[in-house]
Amino acid sequence: MSAAPQAIVPRKGPDFGLDGDIPKYWFDNDPFKSRFFDAMSVLFPEGEKFFICCVRDYRDQITDPKLQAEVKDFIYQEGQHGMVHTQFNNRLKAQGVAVDRILDEQKRIMFGFFRKRLPASYTLAQTAAAEHMTALMAHGFFSAGLLDKADPRIRAMYAWHAVEEIEHKAVAYDVYDKVAKGGYFVRVAAMLQVGLTFPLHVFMIMRHMFEVDGVRKPGRVWLRGLWWLYGPGGLFPRLLPHFLTYFRPGFHPWKHGSMDTYNRWTEVYEQSGDAIAAADAVSAGAAA
Numbered sequence: 001m002s003a004a005p006q007a008i009v010p011r012k013g014p015d016f017g018l019d020g021d022i023p024k025y026w027f028d029n030d031p032f033k034s035r036f037f038d039a040m041s042v043l044f045p046e047g048e049k050f051f052i053c054c055v056r057d058y059r060d061q062i063t064d065p066k067l068q069a070e071v072k073d074f075i076y077q078e079g080q081h082g083m084v085h086t087q088f089n090n091r092l093k094a095q096g097v098a099v100d101r102i103l104d105e106q107k108r109i110m111f112g113f114f115r116k117r118l119p120a121s122y123t124l125a126q127t128a129a130a131e132h133m134t135a136l137m138a139h140g141f142f143s144a145g146l147l148d149k150a151d152p153r154i155r156a157m158y159a160w161h162a163v164e165e166i167e168h169k170a171v172a173y174d175v176y177d178k179v180a181k182g183g184y185f186v187r188v189a190a191m192l193q194v195g196l197t198f199p200l201h202v203f204m205i206m207r208h209m210f211e212v213d214g215v216r217k218p219g220r221v222w223l224r225g226l227w228w229l230y231g232p233g234g235l236f237p238r239l240l241p242h243f244l245t246y247f248r249p250g251f252h253p254w255k256h257g258s259m260d261t262y263n264r265w266t267e268v269y270e271q272s273g274d275a276i277a278a279a280d281a282v283s284a285g286a287a288a
Contacts, residue, residue, distance in 0.1 A: 032225025
């Protein structure tokens with residue numbers, strides 16, 4: 001399913017009320033579902049910095065004014081994402097989660113190893129792969145009504161993030177393809193690596209969170225949660241066809257992904273300026 005490329009809108013990160021009375025298990029009162037998204041949030045601020053650096057490596061080589069403008073707006077959006085998720089992560093820190101230690105380890109891997117030891121073309125390929133994964137989640141999470149039972153404030157944060165991931169989903173790929181002149185096999189290798197290591201990193205953080213929470217019978221929580229993720233009809237089987245499109249030789253991000261969620265969110269947000277109302281409209285539309 002192809003879609004027309006969308007303009008990248010440099011919005012200021014909305015105030016989601018993340019310092020309010022959000023319950024610890026804000027998603028369906030479920031520790032696995034809540035901590036799955038919490039663990040991803042922990043990784044976003046440093047991840048966004050990494051993506052910005054990897055695209056900036058080639059910024060001076062871009063001659064296309066349109067792509068130059070898209071890179072500028074991509075950098076702005078990723079910076080806003082990092083700031084909002086840092087606010088969210090401060091809430092996790094107050095719960096006893098070792099956010100600073102996790103971020104230090106993430107920086108050591110991403111900046112101390114990947115950025116220092118690997119070619120810039122490969123780290124850009126990692127960025128393009130990660131952008132595909134976030135885009136497919138953005139397209140899939142809300143169209144499936146996944147976050148209907150989530151706290152409205154956090155649902156709104158992830159909906160806003162999802163919309164912007166859709167808008168700039170082709171930027172890193174286009175820089176890799178058109179400017180870095182990256183090849184198919186490096187692109188695929190980077191996706192295989194990111195597709196394996198990202199969920200493993202999320203699960204390691206979740207394990208720490210469960211220990212902090214003192215979760216009783218964690219084995220049962222993991223079994224039920226992994227079934228929700230990977231079982232028949234689960235979250236990732238629904239996303240798998242979109243994920244696999246990346247391995248097609250003629251792949252481009254704008255050839256894939258439903259725009260229903262995006263269109264509904266932007267329509268409401270542009271009219272109201274209310275990110276929570278826009279996310280609620282998306283949720284209501286998915287349930288209809």
